[in-house]
Amino acid sequence: MIEYQLYFFSWSKFVNGFVLEFPEFSKLPMIGSRMSLLAISRKYATSATNVKERLVIIGTGWAGFKLLSKIDTKRYDVVVVSPRNYFVFTPLLASTCVGTLEYRAVTEPIRKHAKNFTFFQSKCEQINLEKRQLTIRSALEDASYDEHIVNFDKLVICCGALTQTFGIPGVKENACFLKDIGDARKIRNRILDCFEKAKQPNVTEEQQKGFLNFVAVGGGPTGVEFSAELHDFIYEDLSKMYPELMSKVTITLIDVAPKILTNFDASLSDYAAKKFERSGIKIRTGTKVLELGKEEIKLHGGENLKYGLAVWATGLAPNPLIQSTNLPLDPAKRLITDGYLRVLDKDNKALDNVFALGDCAVVKDAPLPQTAQIANQKGLFLARTLNNTAKGKQLESQPVFSYKEIGSLAYVGDWKAIASLRIRDQKVHKAGFQAWILWRYAYFSMSVSWRNKVLIPIYWLVASIFGRNTSRFQ
Amino acid sequence: MIEYQLYFFSWSKFVNGFVLEFPEFSKLPMIGSRMSLLAISRKYATSATNVKERLVIIGTGWAGFKLLSKIDTKRYDVVVVSPRNYFVFTPLLASTCVGTLEYRAVTEPIRKHAKNFTFFQSKCEQINLEKRQLTIRSALEDASYDEHIVNFDKLVICCGALTQTFGIPGVKENACFLKDIGDARKIRNRILDCFEKAKQPNVTEEQQKGFLNFVAVGGGPTGVEFSAELHDFIYEDLSKMYPELMSKVTITLIDVAPKILTNFDASLSDYAAKKFERSGIKIRTGTKVLELGKEEIKLHGGENLKYGLAVWATGLAPNPLIQSTNLPLDPAKRLITDGYLRVLDKDNKALDNVFALGDCAVVKDAPLPQTAQIANQKGLFLARTLNNTAKGKQLESQPVFSYKEIGSLAYVGDWKAIASLRIRDQKVHKAGFQAWILWRYAYFSMSVSWRNKVLIPIYWLVASIFGRNTSRFQ
Numbered sequence: 001m002i003e004y005q006l007y008f009f010s011w012s013k014f015v016n017g018f019v020l021e022f023p024e025f026s027k028l029p030m031i032g033s034r035m036s037l038l039a040i041s042r043k044y045a046t047s048a049t050n051v052k053e054r055l056v057i058i059g060t061g062w063a064g065f066k067l068l069s070k071i072d073t074k075r076y077d078v079v080v081v082s083p084r085n086y087f088v089f090t091p092l093l094a095s096t097c098v099g100t101l102e103y104r105a106v107t108e109p110i111r112k113h114a115k116n117f118t119f120f121q122s123k124c125e126q127i128n129l130e131k132r133q134l135t136i137r138s139a140l141e142d143a144s145y146d147e148h149i150v151n152f153d154k155l156v157i158c159c160g161a162l163t164q165t166f167g168i169p170g171v172k173e174n175a176c177f178l179k180d181i182g183d184a185r186k187i188r189n190r191i192l193d194c195f196e197k198a199k200q201p202n203v204t205e206e207q208q209k210g211f212l213n214f215v216a217v218g219g220g221p222t223g224v225e226f227s228a229e230l231h232d233f234i235y236e237d238l239s240k241m242y243p244e245l246m247s248k249v250t251i252t253l254i255d256v257a258p259k260i261l262t263n264f265d266a267s268l269s270d271y272a273a274k275k276f277e278r279s280g281i282k283i284r285t286g287t288k289v290l291e292l293g294k295e296e297i298k299l300h301g302g303e304n305l306k307y308g309l310a311v312w313a314t315g316l317a318p319n320p321l322i323q324s325t326n327l328p329l330d331p332a333k334r335l336i337t338d339g340y341l342r343v344l345d346k347d348n349k350a351l352d353n354v355f356a357l358g359d360c361a362v363v364k365d366a367p368l369p370q371t372a373q374i375a376n377q378k379g380l381f382l383a384r385t386l387n388n389t390a391k392g393k394q395l396e397s398q399p400v401f402s403y404k405e406i407g408s409l410a411y412v413g414d415w416k417a418i419a420s421l422r423i424r425d426q427k428v429h430k431a432g433f434q435a436w437i438l439w440r441y442a443y444f445s446m447s448v449s450w451r452n453k454v455l456i457p458i459y460w461l462v463a464s465i466f467g468r469n470t471s472r473f474q
Numbered sequence: 475m476i477e478y479q480l481y482f483f484s485w486s487k488f489v490n491g492f493v494l495e496f497p498e499f500s501k502l503p504m505i506g507s508r509m510s511l512l513a514i515s516r517k518y519a520t521s522a523t524n525v526k527e528r529l530v531i532i533g534t535g536w537a538g539f540k541l542l543s544k545i546d547t548k549r550y551d552v553v554v555v556s557p558r559n560y561f562v563f564t565p566l567l568a569s570t571c572v573g574t575l576e577y578r579a580v581t582e583p584i585r586k587h588a589k590n591f592t593f594f595q596s597k598c599e600q601i602n603l604e605k606r607q608l609t610i611r612s613a614l615e616d617a618s619y620d621e622h623i624v625n626f627d628k629l630v631i632c633c634g635a636l637t638q639t640f641g642i643p644g645v646k647e648n649a650c651f652l653k654d655i656g657d658a659r660k661i662r663n664r665i666l667d668c669f670e671k672a673k674q675p676n677v678t679e680e681q682q683k684g685f686l687n688f689v690a691v692g693g694g695p696t697g698v699e700f701s702a703e704l705h706d707f708i709y710e711d712l713s714k715m716y717p718e719l720m721s722k723v724t725i726t727l728i729d730v731a732p733k734i735l736t737n738f739d740a741s742l743s744d745y746a747a748k749k750f751e752r753s754g755i756k757i758r759t760g761t762k763v764l765e766l767g768k769e770e771i772k773l774h775g776g777e778n779l780k781y782g783l784a785v786w787a788t789g790l791a792p793n794p795l796i797q798s799t800n801l802p803l804d805p806a807k808r809l810i811t812d813g814y815l816r817v818l819d820k821d822n823k824a825l826d827n828v829f830a831l832g833d834c835a836v837v838k839d840a841p842l843p844q845t846a847q848i849a850n851q852k853g854l855f856l857a858r859t860l861n862n863t864a865k866g867k868q869l870e871s872q873p874v875f876s877y878k879e880i881g882s883l884a885y886v887g888d889w890k891a892i893a894s895l896r897i898r899d900q901k902v903h904k905a906g907f908q909a910w911i912l913w914r915y916a917y918f919s920m921s922v923s924w925r926n927k928v929l930i931p932i933y934w935l936v937a938s939i940f941g942r943n944t945s946r947f948q
Binding site for chain 2: 084085086099102103104107108109111112119120121122138140141142148180181182185189190192193196197199200201202240241242449450451454455458462466467469470471472473474
């Protein structure tokens with residue numbers, strides 16, 4: 001080992017990037033590069049007892065972020081690979097589409113929330129389980145330093161999922177999704193754009209109605225909360241700036257299912273539907289979208305609907321990275337794991353060094369939906385288990401993952417929400433203003449940093465007193 | 475007149491966009507279109523005594539925004555043409571480049587700050603003084619409703635200026651400017667990008683030093699305040715996330731002049747220079763930039779400087795719109811006006827219906843620099859004069875514009891500023907913490923809306939307690 005250390009000591013003068021990442025020279029050989037020398041040297045490094053195991057986490061969503069924030073970086077050499085350098089507090093993302101909250105009130109920069117770890121702002125392009133290597137590509141502006149190999153001892157796959165488009169033509173090109181801050185920015189600008197477009201001269205009334213038809217496709221919590229936030233924005237703020245356009249505004253919520261919010265109790269989803277009806281939000285359930293043109297939605301049955309903005313939130317689609325692993329997948333194309341979140345191979349055997357959690361994974365024989373709550377709990381579970389393992393406790397002597405359902409909340413507009421809670425093994429349903437207080441309190445208390453715990457209630461207050469800011473910039 | 479009203483009444487069914495803009499039918503003929511019919515009809519409309527004069531304002535900078543906020547829209551039919559739907563409080567723009575303030579804390583949506591006026595989010599492409607017409611082009615996402623003619627009775631040109639590049643090759647392509655929110659967003663992302671780039675594997679120490687050389691070109695208040703804010707950001711926030719990179723960071727302030735902040739008293743500019751020296755900001759005065767490559771600045775004398783971000787703030791360049799008017803211009807290519815801000819024609823005669831103010835104009839024989847303070851005062855002056863004129867008071871019986879110098883302030887980092895004030899006709903110079911208190915207080919009290927008056931001090935507090943948010947998104 002000493003020989004290698006000396007070798008790298010002299011070499012480090014030329015490749016200083018490594019020295020920065022790995023101030024202890026004994027760790028140097030653990031990062032791979034295009035030069036096979038380093039990849040080869042890894043086994044020597046990991047055989048030394050004083051060397052920490054390298055744990056590579058793919059993704060900074062709920063699962064990855066929670067794991068990172070609790071994993072013991074004194075016991076693991078943690079490397080995070082993600083194209084974004086922040087975590088998004090997704091339950092409040094819809095609020096940022098209309099300016100109830102500013103974008104950074106729902107983000108947490110990951111370098112701030114953990115110390116002594118390595119972060120590559122890169123996209124993982126390939127996983128080689130045999131060689132224990134990832135191929136990653138830079139997600140930074142300048143792509144000239146783009147492709148690298150990262151070796152791992154343990155791998156945690158929590159790269160999430162994409163938005164499901166069902167291959168419907170035009171959706172990828174013309175719809176806005178709602179999974180990240182960039183999406184929310186695009187939506188906010190588009191809303192303001194639609195109103196300004198309707199105010200241009202030479203625009204006919206019919207065109208105005210088209211520009212001002214805001215469509216959400218998908219009657220789950222994302223589509224519902226977006227419609228509710230948009231309704232608040234339009235009727236609390238934009239109505240004062242564009243009073244003469246108000247009669248031309250429509251918000252339409254489309255779903256192929258016969259009801260919206262099917263994951264909630266029927267009494268709650270009925271409440272939401274009635275609330276929307278009173279607010280003038282058109283619910284079109286049992287409606288299938290055939291094509292999304294640039295300005296027109298083709299519906300099953302021959303109807304064409306002009307629109308200005310379409311937000312697409314019809315559930316999740318598998319991440320191509322998962323499909324490229326050649327590991328067995330469940331029908332929803334998720335990796336299958338055992339109760340310790342270890343990925344199962346073709347022979348149903350758990351790989352001892354590869355874990356998967358979040359939207360891209362499911363526990364065998366215990367299928368759960370793809371929600372933030374489950375990803376969160378799995379992230380915390382895995383951190384605890386891995387920390388114990390590093391302390392010498394056998395993995396299989398520890399309890400397996402079990403999901404504790406806390407409840408579901410959804411905002412339905414006008415200071416009203418619906419809440420489905422599990423209290424002492426009993427389901428409690430609430431709807432209206434009280435549920436809204438609960439909704440705000442729950443998300444306020446779940447927000448991660450003190451910075452955002454201060455800013456979020458201030459934004460809520462400022463928006464309700466002074467209104468939302470409607471500046472539109474790129 | 476009645477005949478025309480009836481005519482437009484029936485026609486309005488088909489071109490409803492006009493009806494929205496102009497609910498009173500008598501106003502209808504006043505907006506032009508490609509159809510010459512409307513343009514012709516205008517003279518009939520304006521000859522009617524009960525019709526307000528149409529006042530068209532080009533621009534929503536300091537001059538245009540202040541004019542708009544004070545002009546009496548009951549006496550003028552006000553139309554604003556600007557590619558952006560907000561006003562930027564420019565003195566605090568540099569703070570948004572690093573997240574001390576969020577972008578929307580320094581913007582004011584113009585539709586919120588005035589009522590009963592027409593706004594076109596468009597760029598003015600041509601001014602036809604003879605026909606009293608503007609050609610405007612939509613600045614919205616979709617350009618299919620793009621070009622329109624707008625007629626005016628009175629025109630106010632306050633379209634501002636561009637950043638001066640002196641034709642130096644590569645500046646337009648590779649530099650970041652600092653005049654609008656989009657610029658600040660680009661700079662903030664680029665700073666974070668540079669640090670992440672330096673953390674990629676395989677990056678040499680020399681490359682790191684290049685990525686982490688932040689250059690401001692132009693030693694005026696913009697370049698100085700940006701350098702100061704950047705210094706705070708790096709040493710208060712980024713140093714905690716990238717401690718091992720700190721020894722490689724350089725901030726360089728380049729100016730061709732022998733000193734920085736030449737518009738301040740020598741004692742103050744010396745203070746700023748010494749403060750920068752102590753902070754480790756390199757000042758390179760008397761240095762000429764020959765070319766700005768993608769990663770390298772070529773300096774006069776053969777030196778090449780690698781850099782990661784270059785912010786270009788070397789003064790103002792004329793707006794092409796001004797040059798297209800064929801009106802006489804001063805040596806700095808600004809429109810020349812009389813004391814009432816009326817534009818002078820080739821015979822030195824004031825045009826009675828065309829005004830110019832802000833960075834694109836100068837009062838004859840009373841040249842003043844292009845600052846926000848002067849644009850602000852001119853905007854308020856013109857609103858007052860035009861309101862009086864509409865009440866029947868002759869323009870020339872009113873006093874001409876006279877500039878009241880209040881003072882200049884500049885932030886130099888580390889809770890220190892310089893201030894040059896005029897108190898009872900005496901110049902008072904202050905530097906250090908006291909001047910910083912003054913700087914913050916002055917800009918806090920000058921910020922326009924109550925919304926921002928609440929948010930700005932909160933952001934200041936949050937940044938100093940919890941640090942700035944370093945999430946990077948498009």
